Amino acid sequence: MSDEYANGTENNDANYQQEYQEGLTEGDCPPQSTDPDDGNRINASKHDDDDRKLFVGGLSWETETQHIKEYFSKFGEVMDCVVKTDPETTKSRGFGFVLFKEQNAIDKVLAVSTHSLHGRNIDPKRAKARTARDPVKKVFVGGLDPDLPVEAIREHFSVHGKIEEIDLPFDKAKNQRRQFCFITFESEKVVDAVCEEAKQIIGGKELAALTCRMIDT
Numbered sequence: 001m002s003d004e005y006a007n008g009t010e011n012n013d014a015n016y017q018q019e020y021q022e023g024l025t026e027g028d029c030p031p032q033s034t035d036p037d038d039g040n041r042i043n044a045s046k047h048d049d050d051d052r053k054l055f056v057g058g059l060s061w062e063t064e065t066q067h068i069k070e071y072f073s074k075f076g077e078v079m080d081c082v083v084k085t086d087p088e089t090t091k092s093r094g095f096g097f098v099l100f101k102e103q104n105a106i107d108k109v110l111a112v113s114t115h116s117l118h119g120r121n122i123d124p125k126r127a128k129a130r131t132a133r134d135p136v137k138k139v140f141v142g143g144l145d146p147d148l149p150v151e152a153i154r155e156h157f158s159v160h161g162k163i164e165e166i167d168l169p170f171d172k173a174k175n176q177r178r179q180f181c182f183i184t185f186e187s188e189k190v191v192d193a194v195c196e197e198a199k200q201i202i203g204g205k206e207l208a209a210l211t212c213r214m215i216d217t
Helices: 015-018 042-046 064-073 106-111 151-159 188-195
Strands: 051-056 078-085 092-100 116-119 119-128 136-144 165-169 181-184 199-204 204-212
Touching: 042 078, 051 064, 051 106, 064 078, 064 092, 064 106, 064 116, 078 165, 092 136, 116 188, 151 165, 151 181, 151 199, 181 188
Parallel strands: none
Antiparallel strands: 051 092, 051 119, 078 092, 116 119, 136 181, 136 204, 165 181, 199 204
């Protein structure tokens, strides 16, 4: 079962900020890097709380590990960082983690209201390990067409099981939905079924479905 990611109710940014408190599994997503040591320290601490660890969501597909290292190094010394990828396609899953040497670097990052990388606003959040007893009922779905009707999303994913909620974060700056959503199912078993399919295709476009969990803000 996956462990670690983030967020999102339709056009409800307040709820988005509250919900964007989830992190995806680190262990089953290989890092997007040519350096075999990238992500080692992060993966070793995936079940531990670490106040020096940052979750970074909303990454562009072209953003790689070295890019987030370069960007976040201005806030403090980076001990380790990684962009997570799909184990089958090796493509970025749109999120990653940064481990700083000092905890105050996290505070500096979060003190900045807007972060942008490769032309996209990214969402850094303080990471926290998920306990074994926490149910994982939500998936992150990236690569959505902002104009795709919520009914089409619901119809596609409801074949796996009952959907409790679909959260569609809204980008106020662009006045359109963001290119991802968060779907809450009635049980962890349904989430397992969804994530067994590495490729999700809606309206002829391939998406990425990822298991989510809560993290601290």
